[in-house]
Amino acid sequence: MSTKTAIIAANGGLFDAxxxxxxxxxxAATDQEVAIFFTFEGLNLIHKEAYQQLPMPAGKExxxxxxxxxxxxSIPELVGMAQExxxxxxxxxxxxxxxxxxxxxxxxxxxxxxxxxxxxxxxxADVTLTF
Amino acid sequence: MIQTDFVLDAKGLACPMPIVKTKKxxxxxxxxxxxxxxxxxxxxxxxxQAWAKSSGHEYLGTETEGDVLRHFLRKDGANAAAEPxxxxxxxxxxxxxxxxxGENLTILDVRELDEYEEGHINGxxxxxxxxxxxxxxxxxxxxxxxxxxxxxxxxELAAQTMAKQGFKHLINVVPGxxxxxxxxx
Numbered sequence: 561m562s563t564k565t566a567i568i569a570a571n572g573g574l575f576d577a578x579x580x581x582x583x584x585x586x587x588a589a590t591d592q593e594v595a596i597f598f599t600f601e602g603l604n605l606i607h608k609e610a611y612q613q614l615p616m617p618a619g620k621e622x623x624x625x626x627x628x629x630x631x632x633x634s635i636p637e638l639v640g641m642a643q644e645x646x647x648x649x650x651x652x653x654x655x656x657x658x659x660x661x662x663x664x665x666x667x668x669x670x671x672x673x674x675x676x677x678x679x680x681x682x683x684x685a686d687v688t689l690t691f
Numbered sequence: 692m693i694q695t696d697f698v699l700d701a702k703g704l705a706c707p708m709p710i711v712k713t714k715k716x717x718x719x720x721x722x723x724x725x726x727x728x729x730x731x732x733x734x735x736x737x738x739x740q741a742w743a744k745s746s747g748h749e750y751l752g753t754e755t756e757g758d759v760l761r762h763f764l765r766k767d768g769a770n771a772a773a774e775p776x777x778x779x780x781x782x783x784x785x786x787x788x789x790x791x792x793g794e795n796l797t798i799l800d801v802r803e804l805d806e807y808e809e810g811h812i813n814g815x816x817x818x819x820x821x822x823x824x825x826x827x828x829x830x831x832x833x834x835x836x837x838x839x840x841x842x843x844x845x846x847e848l849a850a851q852t853m854a855k856q857g858f859k860h861l862i863n864v865v866p867g868x869x870x871x872x873x874x875x876x
Binding site: 645 | 703704705707708710742745746
């Protein structure tokens with residue numbers, strides 16, 4: 561039986577994106593079933609435009625060089641990889657309504673749902689993480 | 692030198708890419724084949740070990756050459772290469788009888804040192820499970836050996852390891868010291 565990993569992405573910075581997608585791809589590569597619920601600023605992480613240039617935390621901009629040097633994959637690459645490995649992306653309907661965003665503003669293949677959609681998945685998850 | 696069937700170049704890639712690439716490469720291998728992963732990510736050693744463990748592959752080891760780590764994994768590990776040997780068992784009760792009758796038994800206790808020190812059967816040889824593979828040479832391969840641990844699980848694993856190394860007469864004591872009511876030292 562495979563392990564289930566449920567992740568909540570609630571923040572929209574570059575660091576947050578790496579935390580979310582590194583864990584998600586690593587879990588998927590380990591044959592875990594993974595779902596990520598993107599809510600509030602977390603939606604930036606899968607927004608077609610926003611996710612191309614997510615902000616570094618203020619005062620930490622100098623890490624940009626480190627990212628380049630460490631040959632860390634870009635967020636769009638990680639998103640693509642996660643999807644290829646079957647990670648489920650759930651966009652939070654309520655946040656989308658509040659922000660006036662439609663499903664087509666986001667990368668292809670996401671589901672849109674409410675809290676219960678995520679909870680249904682998370683209720684028997686072995687690992688639950690919030691970023 | 693380990694024979695490799697496929698070499699994956701993951702040099703220069705950061706976490707989690709070596710794992711992601713390994714997962715993809717592993718799909719094309721047949722059970723029992725060995726994948727060599729070349730990586731420069733220092734975290735890859737621990738990651739690949741954990742990954743191998745949770746995905747049922749066997750981690751064979753890592754060689755370091757300058758900045759490059761060469762990891763070796765065998766697909767589906769020992770399970771596919773050879774069916775695990777069936778280790779005969781003896782009930783703790785019957786085993787206790789033998790011990791108390793003063794029979795001359797070779798007993799191998801594979802628990803950790805602190806468990807062993809807390810109390811073990813007089814004369815039991817101590818090799819913790821993690822060291823069995825390297826230290827089994829301290830025992831004779833044609834001798835009858837009773838393997839014991841806390842519950843019977845680690846002793847089975849130890850016996851499996853030893854059976855693969857050519858030990859012929861192994862008996863797993865089930866359960867183990869957890870339910871032992873006899874004398875300990």
